[in-house]
Amino acid sequence: MSSAKNLELKLWFSPRSCSFVPHVALCEAGLKAELILAEAGTKEFKSLNPKGRVPVLAIGDDIITEMSAVLTGISWLAPEAHLFGRSPLETIRVYEWLNYLSTTAHAQSFASVWRTERFTNDPDLYPSIQSRGVENIRDVYALIEGKLAESDSNYAVGSSFTVVDPFLVLLYLWAGRLSIEMENTYPKYTLYVNSLLRRESVIEAGKVHANLGA
Ligand SMILES: N[C@@H](CCC(=O)N[C@@H](CS)C(=O)NCC(=O)O)C(=O)O
Missing domain, CATH: 1.20.1050.10 (Glutathione S-transferase Yfyf (Class Pi); Chain A, domain 2)
Known part of the structure; x- marks a missing residue:
């Protein structure tokens, strides 16, 4: 992910769920991502995330699951937003x-x-x-x-x-x-x-x- 800034971002979300958190982080960082409604129980979604949960973030071809990891990925793409603090x-x-x-x-x-x-x-x-x-x-x-x-x-x-x-x-x-x-x-x-x-x-x-x- 060395030139990750130019990679396409996708966020799989489900309404009213914890995927709200990375969505706010993306907006805060000014990063554009395609928002995809997840169908958590389906085979297709489980082939993306075998745990069957949102949030899922794609940074180019890299699929990232688990809240802390997803948020770390977003922060790393926008260090100037200081989403993980300033020290x-x-x-x-x-x-x-x-x-x-x-x-x-x-x-x-x-x-x-x-x-x-x-x-x-x-x-x-x-x-x-x-x-x-x-x-x-x-x-x-x-x-x-x-x-x-x-x-x-x-x-x-x-x-x-x-x-x-x-x-x-x-x-x-x-x-x-x-x-x-x-x-x-x-x-x-x-x-x-x-x-x-x-x-x-x-x-x-x-x-x-x-x-x-x-
Ligand atoms: N350990 C995961 C848990 C994520 C999680 O539980 N997401 C819920 C939404 S808030 C989910 O996808 N639930 C779908 C389901 O339970 O079928 C994380 O921290 O990202």
Whole structure:
């Protein structure tokens, strides 16, 4: 990928999903990508990504899966956008957030509520797993609230926009689907998201990923 700047970019997405995050990153970086609606369960899509999940990013012939890797690819194509921070420590903090948000928050907490079949073969156990999942989601929100309250910045890392910001926006909006009250319980998180929702890249990607919280 030595002259990757000139390579064609494609992003496979599905509406209301986590592919919103790299879509915002592409808009923020001013990179043009073909947006392709993924049909996650199909053979064609699995031949692209055997894991059957979005986001998938193509940089020329290179197919990249997994959120952190996809976002790293986008950032590498547009270093001037500083999507992974402006210092080595900020980059470390970005990865620290991304790991937590992709694993504890997304793959464990939200998935146990929305994809409970991945956690047990016994449907009788679904209600119990889902109710614990919602508790875990509240713990995630509480941690985010605490971390955002530690600084006066409008951003999660340092004092400028990074890929962590649209990920936090996404998780906040997903609360709407679970009817979790956010404004009073997580006031700092609410202010932070409201400010990011006015950002051009977030508005642009939001048009494609409409109704993230519904
Ligand atoms: N580990 C993957 C997980 C991605 C993931 O779970 N994506 C969801 C959308 S938010 C998906 O494609 N789900 C399709 C399905 O579950 O069938 C990553 O971090 O990129």
